[in-house]
Amino acid sequence: MSAVGRHHENIRVVAVWCPDWPAIAAARAESIGVEQPLAVLRGGAVMACNAPARAAGVRRGVRRRDAQFRCPELIVREVDPGRDTAEFEPVARALDGVVAGTELLRPGLVVLSAPGALRYYGGVDELVEVLVAAVAEVDVECLVGIADEMPTAILAAREGACLEPGADAGYLAPLPLGLLAAEQALLAGPELDELLDLLRRLGVRTLGAFAEIAPRDVATRFGSFGTAAHRICRGERWRLPSVTSPPPGLEVTETCDPPLERIDQAAFVGRRLAVRMHDQLAAAGVACIRLAVVARLEDGREVRRVWRCAEPLSAEATADRVRWQLDGWITGAGSGAARDDDGVEQRSEAAIVSLVLEPLEVVAAGKLQEGLWGSAGLAGARARRALQRVQGLLGTESVRVAAAAGGREPARQVETVPYGEDFAPVRVDITWPGQITGPAPSVVSPPKSYRFLVAEGGERRLVPLGEGVELLDRQDRAIVAGERGLLTGEPVRVRLGTLGLGIRGWSAPWPDDGGWWHGGELRVRMQIAPVGAAALLLSAAAGASMWSVEGVYE
DSSP states (O other), rough: OOOOHHHHHHOOOEEEEOTTTHHHHHHTTTTTTTTOOOOEEEEEEEEEOHHHHHHHOOOTOOBBHHHHHHHHTTTEEEEEHHHHHHHHHHHHHHOOOOOOOOEEEEEEEEEEEEEHHHHHHHHHHHHHHHHHHHHHTOOOOOOOEESSSSSHHHHTTTTBOOOTOOHHHHHHHHGGGGGGTTTTTOOOOOHHHHHHHHOOOOOOOOOHHTTTTOOHHHHHHHHHHHHHHHHHHHHHOSSSSOSOOOOOOOOOOEEEEEEEEEHHHHHHHHHHHHHHHHHHHHTEEEEEEEEEEEEEEEOOOOOEEEEEEEOOHHHHHHHHHHHHHHHHHHHHHEEEEEEEOOOOOOOOOOOEEEEEEEEEEEEEEGGOOOOHHHHHHHHHHHHHHHHHHHHHHHOOOSSSEEEEOOOOOOGGGEEETTOOOOOOOSSSSSSTTTTOOSOOOOOOOOOTTTEEEEEETEEEEEEEOOEEEEEEETTTOOOOTTSSSSSSSSOOEEEETTEEEEEEEEEOOOOEEEEEEGGGEEEEEEEEEETTOEEEEEETTTTTTTEEEEEOOO
16 A cells, blocks of 8 residues: 555544534624524525524525515524634634644634544543533533544534444445535535536436446546545545655745734735635645634744645635634634724724735646636736736735625626625526516616717717616607606607707617615616617606716627
């Protein structure tokens, strides 16, 4: 047997799982009683809820309105990874006090190597008792799973199962296929949804049924993502252990003068460090899958946390983890630290005087699939590093990107958010009554000084929109918008200031009450295509003859 094989054979993994952690963290952060039903939402759907909410019928994946219908007294909070990490820090510290080498997969889930801990405490039962008691000291409940492979240990922790060596495949076989989606630390993303949907349509219902398919057939039909899922189901190594140390010189350090006392300062420094580290990783041709975040405090202490990831970290993911970790250290979550009204100016008893990012385990850069970066190839990676470098120099708000936000009006369907930050729109998966559907106008809410191109009499010129627009019928009478979206005449000409143009086409107008439940104004919208100019999206208040330009289809 090879050295790598012998090394792998002796490794077993312990997973410590705190159920419903996003909901527990939200309750702890706001001192909400454990008897009150609470749910945490992501994208308008429940991603986690506590036991009282489940008892009332709330389930993961249900929409907010459905959850509140089932449980009218339900307390709802939005997902906040920073809050989850900050509130989990006391739990992580408690585990560090009884075992060595803990690694954070996400807030609420910690893994560690089993052999050393089992030898120190004398056996499985003793180790589990120590881990559960340590977490209970900070008023949190947990379950412990032990298995040969990390994915199996994580799934076993959901039942508190401690498996014998070699029992991974047998334990996994009867489990439902949907468990692959239960833990995003294993597999996540649209590829997983597509894989599970296809397997269900093929009649595959359990992890064992998927494991019985020949590996060659899985690789041929489902690609590399399906192969990774297949290895998990078979209880095999889903990622080869690292057999070489990271290249020297990848560690990055920042001395903080003045010391960091606020989260916004720490996030700024952390993002800059993440960009520097990933520039060095890219130059070395490697990507990080285990990251140590180390902070040295003003009082001489050093705090350290290791993050282990299922996939290679991008610069954005690294910056996020650093920000979350610093949030936990600076706020002193669980120790009674105060927050200001904006939740930003929190201070700790010991400020951070230096910060270190150290890649502990790396893989070849080829492991970074395009889907993990979010755009195509190395050019996209270089563009992202450039944007992050600008943010490191000028601040997070210096680079903003567009994100779908839902809503009725064109100006409200897109919002700009700082590059690299999560954005969860209220609803983007439904069509609101009166909403503008595609294709969307290329220019939204143009100012009065906006100039658009008009071709008239063989000449092309730029014309300002001016104060308003009038639609005229064949008798040059101004057309009025009715309350039901009806017009007082057929549009044949449009007047833009002193310029009059013919109309080569127009859409049927439609009314939009603007949200009558909060006093919205009733407006009528329509699209017109002037002769020799770009199409326009117009709107007018019911009963008015003057129209405004809400969008230009350039």
